[in-house]
Amino acid sequence: MNDNMLTMRNLKVVFPSNAGMIRAVEGIDLDIRKGECVAVVGESGCGKSVTSLAVMKLLNSPPALMRVDELRLDDEELKDYSETKMQSIRGQHISIIFQDAMTALNPVMTVGRQVDEMFLRHNDISKKEARKRTLEALELVGVPEAKSRANNFPHQLSGGMRQRVLIAMAFACMPKLIIADEPTTALDVTIQAQVLEVLRGMQQKHDVSLMLITHDLSVVSNVADTVYVMYSGKIVEKASVRDLFKTPHHPYSYGLLASVPKLSDTKHQFVQIPDSVPHPLRKPSGCYFHPRCRYATEQCKKEMPPLERFDNGREVRCYHPLNVTDTELQS
Numbered sequence: 001m002n003d004n005m006l007t008m009r010n011l012k013v014v015f016p017s018n019a020g021m022i023r024a025v026e027g028i029d030l031d032i033r034k035g036e037c038v039a040v041v042g043e044s045g046c047g048k049s050v051t052s053l054a055v056m057k058l059l060n061s062p063p064a065l066m067r068v069d070e071l072r073l074d075d076e077e078l079k080d081y082s083e084t085k086m087q088s089i090r091g092q093h094i095s096i097i098f099q100d101a102m103t104a105l106n107p108v109m110t111v112g113r114q115v116d117e118m119f120l121r122h123n124d125i126s127k128k129e130a131r132k133r134t135l136e137a138l139e140l141v142g143v144p145e146a147k148s149r150a151n152n153f154p155h156q157l158s159g160g161m162r163q164r165v166l167i168a169m170a171f172a173c174m175p176k177l178i179i180a181d182e183p184t185t186a187l188d189v190t191i192q193a194q195v196l197e198v199l200r201g202m203q204q205k206h207d208v209s210l211m212l213i214t215h216d217l218s219v220v221s222n223v224a225d226t227v228y229v230m231y232s233g234k235i236v237e238k239a240s241v242r243d244l245f246k247t248p249h250h251p252y253s254y255g256l257l258a259s260v261p262k263l264s265d266t267k268h269q270f271v272q273i274p275d276s277v278p279h280p281l282r283k284p285s286g287c288y289f290h291p292r293c294r295y296a297t298e299q300c301k302k303e304m305p306p307l308e309r310f311d312n313g314r315e316v317r318c319y320h321p322l323n324v325t326d327t328e329l330q331s
Contacts, residue, residue: 002075003033003034004031004032004033004034004072004074005032005033005034005035005036005073005074005176005177005209006030006031006032006055006072006073006177006209006211007030007031007070007071007072008028008029008030008031008055008068008070008071008072009029009068009069009070009071010027010028010029010067010068010069010070011025011027011028011029011030011051011054011066011067011068011071012025012026012027012066012067012068013025013047013050013051013054013059013064013065013066013067014064014065015063015064015065016062016063016065017281019281020281022280022281023233023280023283024047024050024064024233024280025047025050025051025054025233026047026233026234027234028047028051028230028233028234028235029235030051030055030228030235032177032209032210032211032226033209034074034176034207034209035204035207035208035209036209036210036225036226037200037203037209037210037211037212037223037224037225037226038209038210038211038212038224038225038226038227038228039212039213039214039219039220039223039224039226039227039228039241040052040211040212040213040214040227040228040230041214041215041217041220041227041228041229041230041256042215042229042230042231042256043215043231043276043277044215044277045232045276045277045280046230046231046232046233046277047230047232047233048181048213048214048215048230049181049182049213050064051213051230052096052179052181052211052213054066054068055071055094055179055211056086056090056094056096056179057071057078057081057083057086058096073089073093073094073176073177074093074176076089076093091118091121091122091172091173091175092122092173092175093175093176093177094175094176094177094178094179095169095170095171095172095173095175095177095178095179096170096178096179096180096181097163097166097167097170097178097179097180097181097183097199098166098181098183099181099182099183099185100185101154101159101162101163101165101166102154102155102162104166105154105162105165105166106154107153107154107155108153109153110150110151110152110153111149111150111152111153111154111157111162111165112131112134112135112138112149112150112151112152114165114169115134115137115138115150115165115168115169115172116130116131116134118169118172118173119133119134119172119173122173123173131150133172134150134168134172135147135150137168137169137171137172138150138164138165138168140168140171140202141164141165141167141168141171141198141202142164142194142198143161143164143165143168149161158191159187159191160187160191160194160195163183163184163187163191163195164195164198166183167183167195167198167199167202171202171206171208174206174208175208176208176209177208177209177210177211178203178208178209178210178211179210179211179213180199180210180211180212180213181213182213182214182215183195183196183199183212184196184214184216184219192219196219196222196223199223200222200223210223212224217256217257217260218260220241221241221245224241225240225241226238226239226240226241227239227240227241227244229244229250229252229253229256231252231277231288231289232277232278232280232283232288232289233280233288234288234317235307235315235317236250236252236253236289236307236316236317236318237249237250237252237253237314237315237316237317237318238313238314238315238316239313239314239315240313240314243312243314244257245257247322247323248322249314249316249318249321249322249323250289250316250317250318250321250322251289251293251294251295251318251320251322252273252289252292252293254322255271255272255273255292256273258271259271259272259273273292274292275291275292278291284301285301285302286299286300286301286302286303286304287300287301287303287304287305287317287318287319288304295320295322297319297320299319300319300320304317305317305318305319
């Protein structure tokens with residue numbers, strides 16, 4: 001029996017432009033088990049958000065051109081679903097939480113009415129019953145005085161409250177999979193922790209699968225079970241969150257972890273990966289990370305390394321995988 005809630009095989013997304021083909025995502029595989037939280041991490045421009053939109057089939061075509069060999073939600077193959085069919089899937093079986101609540105929410109509708117619509121669209125119920133469920137949903141995600149807050153417009157709520165409303169909308173119909181695309185980016189650290197606690201608590205309580213898109217590894221350590229590290233449109237490492245934080249194998253994973261400030265740090269030195277993610281129209285030959293990698297050899301500059309699988313299930317795309325321990329990361 002298939003234990004995966006999401007199975008994606010060989011996803012490719014390109015954007016034609018006057019200057020050439022922009023290869024945003026290059027043949028990635030992704031698996032999320034039932035009840036599991038999977039994080040996709042990497043810098044801006046690595047293809048994380050494009051991947052999440054591809055799972056939802058929310059990429060506009062044109063301009064985007066999407067190809068995938070398999071896109072299965074539980075036992076349902078979505079690859080060839082029309083937009084009309086996908087509209088019945090979104091919200092009811094798969095939901096997304098966007099990073100900017102102010103643009104995700106309708107500014108001229110009360111937040112209560114927007115949550116009401118989630119229930120009304122996918123359930124044969126009255127408006128009175130929908131409002132009852134809306135208030136219950138807002139209370140579940142920690143919105144105080146839910147009855148009065150439901151009558152507020154988005155601009156009348158704080159950033160943290162708006163994000164809680166998005167979480168309530170995502171969980172409204174208890175979907176099988178929720179995608180959270182940088183859900184705490186616009187929030188301060190204290191509110192980030194509160195929103196993540198709500199998100200993780202709701203996910204565990206209802207045994208929902210969660211796909212978390214983020215560049216913040218401190219978020220990943222407290223929420224995720226499995227981590228996919230993405231760089232320039234390719235998966236460069238896959239590991240359990242414990243294994244990745246203990247012994248990162250790809251130099252890029254190591255760089256991301258080393259750049260996270262630690263309370264135990266006494267050197268007060270900022271560690272950073274040199275340069276930036278290559279422009280999608282000017283990707284280097286061989287391994288895309290080699291211009292920024294201190295371990296790169298001539299082989300790395302000429303050939304793209306394959307994604308090799310280890311006995312413990314870890315996957316690494318590198319000719320010279322590291323064996324860096326958590327002690328070395330802290331030093």
